[in-house]
Amino acid sequence: MAFDKIFDRWDIKEVTIADIGVERHISLQSVSALHSGGRHAKQQFEQSKVCAVERLINKLMMTSRNTGKKQKAYKIVKAAFDLIYEDTKQNPVQLLVDAMQNAGPREDTIRLRFGGILVPKPVDVTSQRKVDQALLFIAHGAQKCASKSKRNIQRCLADEIINAAKNAKCYSISKKEEKERMAKAAR
Secondary structure: OOEOEEOOOEEOOOOOOOOOOOHHHOEOOEOOOOOOOOOOOOOOOHHHHOEHHHHHHHHHOOOOOOOOOHHHHHHHHHHHHHHHHHHHOOOHHHHHHHHHHHHOOOEEEEEEEEOOEEEEEEEEOOHHHHHHHHHHHHHHHHHHHHHOOOOOHHHHHHHHHHHHHHOOOOHHHHHHHHHHHHHHHOO
């Protein structure tokens, strides 16, 4: 059962995905409560069927402060989307998709063992991992911003999404550039 709006407010029909590489890994199929209950956890690539907003909510639950508190993470994302709309007058789901496309690294490094030494080797990142890393960087950036400041997590998440969508200076973009810089140095 698919719905046309996220949080009963943001229309997903007008959202466009520019990067064709990650297009099939960003799902915008919404359910009313954004809670799939782990239905897609059984297969390796089934997480691509989970709505991108729900995946962001799940990434926000990965820290010690929010572990297992999905309703709290749900309210954080909902409030952040309202703040995004107040600031930009654009659809927050579109800005999230743009942020995911901009914050995902294109290259990464792996460590190969030759004899007794470890040698870094650059590899291309799959589009599924690119989306996962982008969501993780956005969630971590919001949590780092809110941890030792007077700003709340909703404002920090909204700012992180807006800045990543604009490809401006923020935590998620800097982490992406750091990964790509390490891969470039390993060539």
